[in-house]
Amino acid sequence: MKADPIGVATGSHYIDGDHACAEGAIAAGCRFLAGYPITPSTEVAERVAERFPFVGGQFIQMEDELASMAAVSGAVWGGAKSMTVTSGPGFSLMMENLGLATMMEVPCVLVNVQRGGPSTGLPTLTGQADMMQARWGSHGDYELISICPNSPQECFDLTIEAFNLSEKWRVPVMFMMDECVGHMIEKVVIPEADKIEITPREFYKGDKEKYRPFRFDGKGIAPMVKAGDGYFIHITGLTHDERGYPVINEQAQDKNVRHLVDKILKNEDKIRIIEEDQIDGADVVVVSYGITSRVALKAVELARKKGIKVGIMRLITVWPFPESRIRELAPKVKAFVVPEINLGQICLEVERCAQGKAKTTLVSHAGGWVHDPADILKAIEEGVK
């Protein structure tokens, strides 16, 4: 379906990534936001609070992030397209109820404008150190989708994509921005509503007796209903069967948890959004994401000037990790260079998938600012040796 024009601010804007993300969400049809203020993500909620009254949206500032994330799941079961927004400490507080959303298979978007951590860390400065938390932060086995934009324009475009993926796979999508992208002001072009493709939620309309809110046969994702439709659903965070009823045993656990993992991992190729440039024949491939991908570009440019064959792989979806693609490339290249604003997170995945067939070099940065391209260049130069 196409976007509802009421939420689409068609035109050219000079706005930062946070504001663009808010516009993307509204254009995507998001009409519920529960959040709690935290730098550097607050502007997303602020813009939504200002825009929602004119588009028929429901904004609520909750008492904390535990409440915000729980309210998002509630709102989705009430039929709303929903999101929350946070940074570092708030992201940590959301983890338990993110697990609930995953277990209840709630389509929603959780925006994390990353800042330096741990703890209160660097409230106003950038970081990319929540990438593993986005994947593993809640307890138990599960999989979800994480997206990393690298510009305000992408904050708009990919927020829509985040909602679309969440509806398609009935899964929370982590929109992993960073302070740099969030506060960077650039031109953002918002197209006309009929140019914006929206994945609608699939609602069940059939026989009430036959409805099953979950489907664990590996053949698809169950459609949803909303509370108030007369289906008398029961939805729980406990391990459950396809009716949603708790079943506390090993067999039920196997079905339920494998479903949560398989629906994402087995469809990694369908979910995957990556950008590649000059990978064929490259000796070194720079794997990066978010703001760092823009800094890496400079380093690659300098390396190419020196005659080094460098390819670029930019992860737009970081989770599920494009495992098969790295495995495929590893025997063909000498090294992967992974710059990231943390002390080594996604590089571990690259290294794991490379299986020793190519060297993996981390270019770390503890946070607070972006890399010096010279550091990435150095790693590229060492990679070809």
Add this chain to the structure above:
Amino acid sequence: MSNSKGQILSNKLEIPKSDELKHPMEGYLREERFPHIWCSTCGIGTVLTGFITGLQKSGLDREKVAVVSGIGCSGRAAGYLRLDSFHSTHGRAIPFATGLALGNPELKVVVISGDGDIAAIGGNHFIHAARRNMNLTVICINNFNYAMTGGQAGPTTPEEANASTAPFGCYEYPFNLPFLAESSGAIYVARWTSLHIRRVSNSISEALLKPGFSFIEVIAPCPTLYARRNRLGSGLDLMKFYHDSAIIDHNADTRDIDIGYQDRITIGKFVDKDKPTFLENKDNFLKKKLGDKFIQYTGQNWE
């Protein structure tokens, strides 16, 4: 004896044929999930009965009533009700319910959960939902302990009472929940015991019909843990205790109704007032400020 339509079958105690034997709450319970997990003579089932009768009495369209529970023995209530029902996380029933009520404003959302769930880990959500006058009916089953996890002390455990994490008796001050609810802004506040089942169901039906944040505390026996540890006898003994020590006083000042260990329990309807709800305030306020430009959320438009 009567059948499900309330017709008298017989004045004598005659056992009807098995196909006529229907649970009086038939249709409201997920009988396919029975046996339930609750111990015999546990007070939670009684509160559930009170809720179903209260709901029936209220005349509300049950398709538009949803129940949310947290985690605990009491938190299992949602799972046995044939209504839209949600079993969320420990302490987060109220914010989950808040999202549900805002996501579909047609719903009357009810929270049924335990004292630990609502007043300890979820205490912050409780006071804020009351402050906002969110359109929720919160029923707190207070069994004076964390039953599900084995009888630990909680925020309503009376001083002196024994609990597994207060093995020599509890030395903390407990919450007085009606006072907390009233001072946080609840528009309807009542406390009963599970002995006062008719009052419980009447109160629930009243609360369900009131838009805004209503709160009903029901003191209920946990014979397996709280009562056993404190040698208070069986569920029946606790009912006798409620009978002897509960005093109905609708005019009581909620400041004065703390519950001491095996002391009198003041019960009654303490608060019943009207105040615009969160959504009424929001919509009216924004309409006033923004005029025709304001678009009210009446449910997600999926067209």
